[in-house]
Amino acid sequence: MxxxxxxxxxxxxxxxxxxxxxxxxxxxxxxxxxxxxxxxxxxxxxxxxxxxxxxxxxxxxxxxxxxxxxxHKPVAYIVNKKEFFGYDFYIDENVLIPRPETELMVEEVLKIINPPTPLIRQSLRAGSYQGGNRNFNLIDIGTGSGCILISILNELRKNKKGDLVKQSIAIDISKKAIEIAMINAKKYNLENNIKFINVDFREELNQRLFSNSNQFIITANLPYIRNNEYKYLSPDVKKYEPKLALTGGKNGLDLIEKLIKIISETEVKSELPNYIFLEADPRQMNKITAVIREELDSTNIKIIKDLSGKERIAILSYC
Ligand SMILES: C[S@@+](CC[C@H](N)C(=O)[O-])C[C@H]1O[C@@H](n2cnc3c(N)ncnc32)[C@H](O)[C@@H]1O
Missing domain, CATH: 1.10.8 (Helicase, Ruva Protein; domain 3)
Structure with missing residues (x-):
């Protein structure tokens, strides 16, 4: 034929x-x-x-x-790959298929670590430029395929800025997900640049991880679907994507709220701002902002909209 x-x-x-x-x-x-x-x-x-x-x-x-x-098996699971931020990632049913809206998070992290020149000029004029001694630690919580962290490191290396990142950590509760993130790190020769930790972040994200004075950037695309909305997901998602990567409790915010709480209880040593990037359901942004205001003092919050104009990423900067 x-x-x-x-x-x-x-x-x-x-x-x-x-x-x-x-x-x-x-x-x-x-x-x-x-x-x-x-x-x-x-x-x-x-x-x-x-x-x-x-x-x-x-x-x-x-x-x-x-x-x-x-x-209804998704194409990415049939062909075992998905493109994210211009890079191909190995994917199977143990990890969430990376979504295009998450690419926004990578873009925004790169603006902090390696700001484009017009942004530097703008912040110089505003007196808020924080260049100079810039050492970053990256922690990707709920790394899944590793797409967020690996794309950030790939982009920095491409621009010869890889040395701005001093330490990279990828955390996931799923052992299989960590194995896949390691496959992807190896594919891009980053296996020695990332420390992989297979734990529940609620147990392990503690003072030990924040023990140096580098600036921290936490990226977290944690599960945020409300338990009672899970049944309405398309068969492609419900039948094939790991439930552990999707549901976030009764209002979808169990894990995001917990993360904010842990951060608020953790003493950080950096004198420059630390950043947390959270992806969430646009309907949850008001609640997330309220929790941040309640838990963290002197925090700036910036909300980034996705291509369809919906509030998708919350960026917190705090000292
Ligand atoms: C929505 S997926 C995101 C995967 C990947 N970061 C991405 O953006 O495509 C959420 C990930 O969080 C992990 N996860 C869920 N609960 C967790 C917990 N308590 N501690 C660490 N990881 C968790 C899941 O296993 C899953 O890989």
């Missing part, structure tokens, strides 16, 4: 199973079955070569992929 016919038949099969992105998914899976996806070849290749006859092996593999997608 040729590409044209294979795509038509498989798209129809996916539509019959109510897969919303049927056409795109069939294209991505076909490129993967043809072993083209790693070679910077995009879907236009399929249309230029639509008369190409699939080999028996390619046809069988493509059919197998489509059968999995028909059962």
């Amino acid at each position: 040729n590409i044209n016919k294979s795509l038509k038949i498989s798209t129809k099969k996916l539509k019959q199973k109510n897969i919303p992105s049927a056409t795109l998914d069939a294209e991505v899976l076909l490129l993967e079955a043809l072993n083209k996806s790693n070679k910077n070849i995009d879907k236009s290749w399929l249309y230029v070569n639509n008369n190409y006859e699939l080999s028996k092996k390619e046809e069988t593999l493509f059919k197998n992929f489509i059968d999995q997608r028909k059962k």
Whole structure:
């Protein structure tokens, strides 16, 4: 069978199973079955070569992929990868599939560690420039695939600023997630730059981690779905993504509130501001802001909106 016919038949099969992105998914899976996806070849290749006859092996593999997608298995779990911030991450059902809105967090962290020149000029004018002696410790809580921390470190290295980060720690309660984050760190030659800790942060995030005078940046995309909303998630998410990575208790804020509380009880030694980046449901931002105001004195809070204009990331800076 040729590409044209294979795509038509498989798209129809996916539509019959109510897969919303049927056409795109069939294209991505076909490129993967043809072993083209790693070679910077995009879907236009399929249309230029639509008369190409699939080999028996390619046809069988493509059919197998489509059968999995028909059962609502997300494409990222079928092909075992997902692009995040321009980097490919190994992904399987033990970790959340990185979401595009989380890329915002990486962007904002990079602005703090390695501000673009116009930002430096702006803060110099405002008298708030804190350049100079800049040593950062990064702690990524609920690291999952490691996408946040690894993207930050990759970007800094690309810009020859890797030495601004003195220590990087990735924490996850799931042993399997830590194993996957380690695979991804190895893929980008960062396995010796990150300390991986398989613990519940509620037990382990304590004074010991804050024992030096570097500036701290905590990134946390913790589970924030309300328990009673879990049942309304799409079958792709509910059937395949780890529940441990999704639900955050009755109002979705159990873990985020706990983190803020732990931070408020921890003495930090840095004289320059420390930062916490929290991703949350836009509907939770008011509550999160109220908890921060209650728990942490002299904190600045900045809320960043995602591409759809929804409040998605809270950035706290505190001394
Ligand atoms: C929403 S996922 C985020 C994964 C990844 N950081 C990302 O942005 O794609 C939340 C992660 O937090 C981890 N997690 C949940 N509860 C935790 C806890 N108490 N301590 C440490 N990690 C936890 C889950 O295992 C999961 O990997």
